[in-house]
Amino acid sequence: xxxxxxxxxxxxxxxxxxxxxxxxxxxxxxxxxxxxxxxxxxxxxxxxxxxxxxxxxxxxxxxxxxxxxxxxxxxxxxxxxxxxxxxxxxxxxxxxxxxxxxxxxxxxxxxxxxxxxxxxxxxxxxxxxxxxxxxxxxxxxxxxxxxxxxxxxxxxxxxxxxxxxxxxxxxx
Numbered sequence: 250x251x252x253x254x255x256x257x258x259x260x261x262x263x264x265x266x267x268x269x270x271x272x273x274x275x276x277x278x279x280x281x282x283x284x285x286x287x288x289x290x291x292x293x294x295x296x297x298x299x300x301x302x303x304x305x306x307x308x309x310x311x312x313x314x315x316x317x318x319x320x321x322x323x324x325x326x327x328x329x330x331x332x333x334x335x336x337x338x339x340x341x342x343x344x345x346x347x348x349x350x351x352x353x354x355x356x357x358x359x360x361x362x363x364x365x366x367x368x369x370x371x372x373x374x375x376x377x378x379x380x381x382x383x384x385x386x387x388x389x390x391x392x393x394x395x396x397x398x399x400x401x402x403x404x405x406x407x408x409x410x411x412x413x414x415x416x417x418x419x420x421x
Contacts, residue, residue, distance in 0.1 A: 280386065284386070286384070287384075287385055287386070287394065287402055287405075288401065288402050289396070289400050289401050289402065290305050290308065290314065290396050290400040291305065291384050291385070292304070292305050292384075293305050293380075293384050294380075295348055295374035295375060295376050295381075296374060296375040296376075296377055297372065297373070297374060297375070298353060298356065298357055298360075298373055298375070300353075300375075303372065303374055308344060308400075309344055311398045312342070312343060312344050312398055313342075313343045313344070313395070313396060313397050313398050313403075313419045313420075313421075314343065314344045314345075314346065314395070314396045314400070315340075315343055315344070315345045315346070315393060315394070315395050315396075315415060315419060316346045316348060316385075316393070316394040316395075316396070317329070317345065317346065317347050317348065317391055317392070317393050317394075318348050318349070318381055318385065318388065318390055318391060318392040318393075318394075319347055319348070319349050319359075319390055319391045320349055320350070320351050320390050321349065321351050321355040321356060321358065321359035322351070322355075323390050323391065325390070325391055325408060325409040326390055326391045326409075327359075327363075328409055329391050329393075329409050329410065330347075330359065330362075330363040330365060331363060332411065332412045333345070333363070333365065333412060333415075334363045334364055334365060335412070336412040336416070337364075337365075337368065339412065339416050340370070340371075340412075340415075340416070340419075341368070341370060342370075342419075343370060343419045344370055344372070345365075345368075345370060345371045345372070346372050346374055347359075347360070347365070347371065347372070347373045347374065348374045348375075348376050348381055349373075349374075349375065349376060350375075350376040350377070350379050350381065351375075353375050353377075356373050356375055357373070359373075360373045388405075388407050389407055389408070391408065391409060391410075392405070392406065392407050392408075393405070393406040393410055393415065395415065395418040395419055397421055403418045403419075403421050404418040
């Protein structure tokens with residue numbers, strides 16, 4: 250009887266270990282796939298503030314792009330928006346996309362509060378299908394992705410970033 254219990258426990262241990270190793274390997278493959286996918290601007294779709302579809306095809310050609318994943322209630326995101334507003338002229342040659350899963354009303358209030366919605370090179374997008382992390386990976390907020398004019402990833406930041414660093418990489 251004891252031998253059967255030991256074999257059962259051992260078998261369960263190996264099955265659980267195998268399952269966990271499979272899950273870990275799968276998670277690593279997913280991260281590698283996302284890292285590969287974001288080397289250039291990946292295919293995406295989000296919604297503008299009029300519920301129109303905005304995709305990667307809507308990005309201007311030969312223009313560096315800054316994609317910021319944010320939430321209007323995030324203090325770091327708010328500070329980053331203030332930094333961008335203070336240096337808005339330095340950001341004018343580039344396309345800026347602010348993407349959030351917050352409500353449209355919250356996004357609009359955020360854009361207006363920091364006077365960013367009036368600039369033609371800044372677009373606020375609603376991630377109402379909550380797919381940002383599936384495309385760009387889990388990174389928390391704020392997260393910034395900088396692509397050069399050839400749509401190649403130059404730099405990725407997690408957390409708040411100073412304007413000088415963003416501009417430095419946008420210029421590349």
